Amino acid sequence: MKFGKEFGAQIVPEWKEAYMDYNYLKALLKTVQRFKQKDTPHEPPRSLKRKLTLYRTFSGLIQRQPHNSISPTEQDVESQAIMVNSVRQDGSESYQTTFLMTAEEGGEYELVFFRRLDDEFNKVDKFYRSKVEEVMKEAAMLNKQMEALIAFRIKVEKPTEWINSSVAMTNLASDVAASAAALSASTPKGAKLHRKRTFSVAMEAIKEDSSHHALSDNSRENKDDTIQLNNQKFQTEESKNITSTKPAPLEVLDHVQLNSTLETPRSTIRSVLNYSTPPEQEFSSKNLKKVEGQLKQAFIEFYRKLRLLKNYSFLNTLAFSKIMKKYDKITSRRAAKAYMSMVDNSYLGSSEEVTRLMERVEKTFIKHFSNSNRNNGLNLLQPKPKRARHGITFSVGFYAGCTAALVIALCLIIDARKIMNRPGSTKYMETMFPLYSLFGFIVLHMLMYAANIYFWRRYRVNHSFIFGFKEGSELKYLDVLLLAFVLAIMALASVLANLDMEMDPKTKPYKLFTELVPLILVLVVIAILSCPFNILYRSSRLFFLTCLFHCICAPLYKVTFSDFFLADQLTSQVQALRSLEFYICYYVWGDFKYRRNTCYSNSIFKTFSFIVAAIPYLCRFLQCLRRLLEEKDAKQGYNAVKYFLTLAAVCIRTAYSLNKAISWKLLAWVFSLSAAIFSTYWDLAIDWGLLQRNSKNRWLRDKLILTQKNVYFAAMVVNIILRFAWLQTVLGIRFSFLHREAMISIIASLEIIRRGMWNFFRVENEHLNNVGKYRAFNSVPLPFNYDEAESEDE
Structure with a gap:
C-alpha cells in the first residue's frame, strides 16, 4: 500500500483538517517534477556511452579524502538548498523555510512548495x-x-x-x-x-x-x-x-x-x-x-x-x-x-x-x-479490535441463500396450492398476515441499517463515536446481516410450517399449536433480546434496551444522540407497533383457536390504535422539549412543533381510516400536508445540512463525503416522494390484485426504506459537524466537584 493511502486510513476522521495535507504537497511536487523532466536534455546515443569493464582500477572499499578537498561540513553548507528558522509571531512560535536556489530555472515552483510545506507544518505543530x-x-x-x-x-x-x-x-x-x-x-x-x-x-x-x-x-x-x-x-x-x-x-x-x-x-x-x-x-x-x-x-x-x-x-x-x-x-x-x-x-x-x-x-x-x-x-x-472472522462471512452467505430459498419455496407453494383463491384466504390475510408482517418490517430495517454501517465505514464516517458505542463492541455490518437473515429464516420457516400444518389432513387436529406458531416466534425473539447471559452480542443488546428504555421514559433522561436516533427509527415502525398491538388483541381477547377475532370492531382496540401510533412521535416531542430546556436552542422548539404536527396528522389519518367522514378527510389533508412539508424541509436543511444556497457546492454543503454530487440531489428527490406516501391513505388508492393489508405493508416498507436513506445522511452531517469542531472524544462526567472558592480562601 502506498504511503498516501496508508496515511489517510490511519488519521482520526474528526481531525482530518489538522493533519498534513500530504496529497496536496505531493501534487506540488508533481508540478516540479514535470518542469524538471521538460528541461532535462535528451540522453546521448548508446554508442557514445562508455561501457563498463571488469578491468578498471579498483578504488578500494575505503575512499581516502584528498588533502585539497572541502570538508563535509563546508560542503554541506555550500550545497545547502534551504535554511529553516524559527520565528515568534503573536506570542507563538512558527517556522519559515528560506529556499536558497530561487535563481535557478524553475525555482519558483520549489519556493511555492516550501511555503505550503511551512504552512502545513505550522498548522500541525x-x-x-x-x-x-x-x-x-x-x-x-x-x-x-x-x-x-x-x-x-x-x-x-x-x-x-x-x-x-x-x-x-x-x-x-x-x-x-x-x-x-x-x-x-x-x-x-x-x-x-x-x-x-x-x-x-x-x-x-x-x-x-x-x-x-x-x-x-x-x-x-x-x-x-x-x-x-x-x-x-x-x-x-x-x-x-x-x-x-x-x-x-x-x-x-x-x-x-x-x-x-x-x-x-x-x-x-x-x-x-x-x-x-x-x-x-x-x-x-x-x-x-x-x-x-x-x-x-x-x-x-x-x-x-x-x-x-x-x-x-x-x-x-x-x-x-x-x-x-x-x-x-x-x-x-x-x-x-x-x-x-x-x-x-x-x-x-x-x-x-x-x-x-x-x-x-x-x-x-x-x-x-x-x-x-x-x-x-x-x-x-x-482494547483490541475484533478480528474479521471467516465463519461470520460464511454464515452470512449461507443464511442469505437459505432465506432466498425459503422465499422462493413460499411463493411456489402459494401458487401451486392456489392458496389465495381458497375461501379462507381473506381471513388469513386479515389475521395471520399482520402477525408475520412484523418480522418483515424488522428484517427490512436491519438490512437498511447494515447497508448504512457498510457505507459509513467505507467513507470513514465515525458512527461508533457518534452513537457512543463502547470501543471494540460495536456491531459490524456482517453481524447485523447475520442477525437479519437468521430472523428472516425463523419467520419464513414458521410461515411455511403454519401453512403446511393447516393444509395437511394429518395435522388439522392440532389447530391450537398451528395458531400459536407466530406467538412462539415472538416470545423467542423477546427472550433472546433480553437474555442476561454474555452470549449473542450481549453488549449491543444491552445498549439497545437502554436506549429504548430512555425513549419510553422521555423526558426523564438526558437526551443523547443514540436516544433520539432510536426514537426516530420508531417513528418509521408505527405499523410494526400496531402489529404488536394486534398480537395482544388476537391472543388475549380473540378466539385464536378458530382464527376469529373482533379486534377491528373493538372500541378498545381502536383507541389503542391511536395511542400506539402516537407513542414514537410523543417520545420525540418530549425529547425535543427536554433539549430545549437544557440547551436553550430554538431549533429544538421548532423540532418539537414538527413532531407535534406529525403526531396530529397520524392520529387524524387513523381516525379517517376508521370513519370516512368528510370533516376527517379535510383535517387529514391539512395536517398531513403541513407536517409533510415541514418535515421534508427539516430533513433536507437541518438533519442533512443541505439546501445551502451560498455553499461552494450550490444547494448542498461546503463539505461532502460522497464525491458524486448527483447522489445528494437524487436522495432529496426520493425523500420528498416517499414523504408523501401517506397520500394513499387519504386518497384511498386501491389495487385489485393487492389485499388491503398487503397495501399497508408496502407503504410501511417504503417508509422504512426512506428512514434507512435518511440515516446515512443524518449521521454524515453529524460527523462533519464533529470534524468542523475537532470533536473526537466523549465527555465523561467526573464524580467529584471541587469547591475552588473555599479552597482559595483557606
Whole structure:
C-alpha cells in the first residue's frame, strides 16, 4: 500500500483538517517534477556511452579524502538548498523555510512548495500544542479526582478511626501494620488485596499531592515552565518508588461534593419540583463503587486521547519525512536532512509529555482500577479490535441463500396450492398476515441499517463515536446481516410450517399449536433480546434496551444522540407497533383457536390504535422539549412543533381510516400536508445540512463525503416522494390484485426504506459537524466537584 493511502486510513476522521495535507504537497511536487523532466536534455546515443569493464582500477572499499578537498561540513553548507528558522509571531512560535536556489530555472515552483510545506507544518505543530495543553489540564483535574478518591476509600474502609485526622496521620504506619495483621487472619484473599491496595494508595497520595500543587502554582506563571516541571515530576516518579509514610489528606473531602447528574427519573422529577435535600456526603460502599466506575471510564477515555495524540505526532512526522525524501528524489537536492532536523527539534518531534503521561496513566490505572493486574489493566486501556472472522462471512452467505430459498419455496407453494383463491384466504390475510408482517418490517430495517454501517465505514464516517458505542463492541455490518437473515429464516420457516400444518389432513387436529406458531416466534425473539447471559452480542443488546428504555421514559433522561436516533427509527415502525398491538388483541381477547377475532370492531382496540401510533412521535416531542430546556436552542422548539404536527396528522389519518367522514378527510389533508412539508424541509436543511444556497457546492454543503454530487440531489428527490406516501391513505388508492393489508405493508416498507436513506445522511452531517469542531472524544462526567472558592480562601 502506498504511503498516501496508508496515511489517510490511519488519521482520526474528526481531525482530518489538522493533519498534513500530504496529497496536496505531493501534487506540488508533481508540478516540479514535470518542469524538471521538460528541461532535462535528451540522453546521448548508446554508442557514445562508455561501457563498463571488469578491468578498471579498483578504488578500494575505503575512499581516502584528498588533502585539497572541502570538508563535509563546508560542503554541506555550500550545497545547502534551504535554511529553516524559527520565528515568534503573536506570542507563538512558527517556522519559515528560506529556499536558497530561487535563481535557478524553475525555482519558483520549489519556493511555492516550501511555503505550503511551512504552512502545513505550522498548522500541525500549533494543533498539537493546543491538544497537549488540553490533556495536561485534564491530567491535573484527574489528579485532583484521584486524591479525592483515595481519601474517599480510606473514609469508607475505616470510618471510625479517622475522626481526628491529625492523630490518624501521625499514627498511620502503626495503624496500617496492625490492620494488615488483623485482616490477614479474618478476611478472604480478595479483600486483603483490595485493602492493601487502598492503604498503599494512601501512602503515595501525599507525594503526588505536593508535586501537583507545586506544578499548578507555577503553571499560572508560564505554560512552558509547567511542561518542564511535568517532565521533572514524571522522571522523579519513574526513577524511584514512593515510600512516604504519610496518609492521604482527608481534608480533601471537605472541599469536594459528589456530582449529582440528572441521569435518573427520580432526580429529574426532584429538580423540576425544586425539591432538593441538603448536600450531604454519604461515605458508603455503594457510592465508592459508583465513583470508582466513573473515574475508571474517565481514565480509559483519557488514555484513548493520549494514544490518538501520540499517533497524530508520529503520522505527521513520518509524512513530513516521506514528502521531503520525495522532494530530494525529484530535485536531486539534499534538503530533507536540514528540514527533518528542524522537525525533530520542534515541539511536534521532541515533546515527551504525551508519552510520559501515557506511562503514568498506565501505572495509575493498573494499580487503582485493575488490582495491580497489568494484563487486565492494559486490556481495558487498549482494547483490541475484533478480528474479521471467516465463519461470520460464511454464515452470512449461507443464511442469505437459505432465506432466498425459503422465499422462493413460499411463493411456489402459494401458487401451486392456489392458496389465495381458497375461501379462507381473506381471513388469513386479515389475521395471520399482520402477525408475520412484523418480522418483515424488522428484517427490512436491519438490512437498511447494515447497508448504512457498510457505507459509513467505507467513507470513514465515525458512527461508533457518534452513537457512543463502547470501543471494540460495536456491531459490524456482517453481524447485523447475520442477525437479519437468521430472523428472516425463523419467520419464513414458521410461515411455511403454519401453512403446511393447516393444509395437511394429518395435522388439522392440532389447530391450537398451528395458531400459536407466530406467538412462539415472538416470545423467542423477546427472550433472546433480553437474555442476561454474555452470549449473542450481549453488549449491543444491552445498549439497545437502554436506549429504548430512555425513549419510553422521555423526558426523564438526558437526551443523547443514540436516544433520539432510536426514537426516530420508531417513528418509521408505527405499523410494526400496531402489529404488536394486534398480537395482544388476537391472543388475549380473540378466539385464536378458530382464527376469529373482533379486534377491528373493538372500541378498545381502536383507541389503542391511536395511542400506539402516537407513542414514537410523543417520545420525540418530549425529547425535543427536554433539549430545549437544557440547551436553550430554538431549533429544538421548532423540532418539537414538527413532531407535534406529525403526531396530529397520524392520529387524524387513523381516525379517517376508521370513519370516512368528510370533516376527517379535510383535517387529514391539512395536517398531513403541513407536517409533510415541514418535515421534508427539516430533513433536507437541518438533519442533512443541505439546501445551502451560498455553499461552494450550490444547494448542498461546503463539505461532502460522497464525491458524486448527483447522489445528494437524487436522495432529496426520493425523500420528498416517499414523504408523501401517506397520500394513499387519504386518497384511498386501491389495487385489485393487492389485499388491503398487503397495501399497508408496502407503504410501511417504503417508509422504512426512506428512514434507512435518511440515516446515512443524518449521521454524515453529524460527523462533519464533529470534524468542523475537532470533536473526537466523549465527555465523561467526573464524580467529584471541587469547591475552588473555599479552597482559595483557606
